Amino acid sequence: MDEQQLHQIGAVADRVGLSLRTIRHYEEVGLVIPSGRSAGGFRLYTDADVDRLAQVKAMKPLGFSLEETSTILALRRAVAEGTAASDQRARLESFASRAEEQCSRLSRQLDEVRRLTVQLREQVDRAERSVARSG
């Protein structure tokens, strides 16, 4: 039962909801490296790799660069394992603060964008009704 379930990039892309190119790009920049390759050179992802991709995808709205995202994941790992130095903990706490600020910003943006979208829908509906009357 210690068989590693390995996944090809296409299956991973479908499951996580990222493009093949994006997944390959994440490897290019060292963000998510597949744990293995087939004899023919196909990328092979473990479930842990897939989880990491999903985490990266989920973090995207926070607006960190891919390099910062990579750093955050490394810092979290170090802190989780208890091997983080105090400056590493300080850096992670700084990222946490930035994440919180970004959440507030996103929340405000969502409010505004909802307002705009309702306005737009109302304008469209008014126009339709206006045409219906004069048609």
Add this chain to the structure above:
Amino acid sequence: MDEQQLHQIGAVADRVGLSLRTIRHYEEVGLVIPSGRSAGGFRLYTDADVDRLAQVKAMKPLGFSLEETSTILALRRAVAEGTAASDQRARLESFASRAEEQCSRLSRQLDEVRRLTVQLREQVDRAERSVARSG
């Protein structure tokens, strides 16, 4: 009292919260053209221009390209003036649907990002307390 209040790009950038480069870029692609120029070539924005910039900024989270944003603003204008043909109304309604879908997506993303941020904060706090105990 029909004097137009005109604003230089720096004041506009401060008011709206966009960079000088972004505002100039919006002119390059024909999205927001300043109504005038000073004798020395300085861009001069009317209050209506500033409103348009603010609208463009507010729409950014909807994820439309700058070209699409330009199209939407033109369609809204045509519909508001009652000069829109039926295919133009149809196109605007399609944009409205896309905007609604994007709102849902943003809402789900915000939920997830908040979860992640809380998790991150908890991890940081646990690490601090752990250090405090052993220090």
Add this chain to the structure above:
DNA sequence: TTGCTCCTCACGTCACGTGAGGTGGC
């Protein structure tokens, strides 16, 4: 053998950022 999936370049794109060198206007 036929498809479908994958591979590696490598150039393109979108929305700007970032100087470089020069001028405008209170």
Add this chain to the structure above:
DNA sequence: TTGCTCCTCACGTCACGTGAGGTGGC
């Protein structure tokens, strides 16, 4: 005349998109 603000190139950057030409494996 001194600053501060603005100007126009024009190249750089980030996160990918998009073929082009070739191979892997059930």
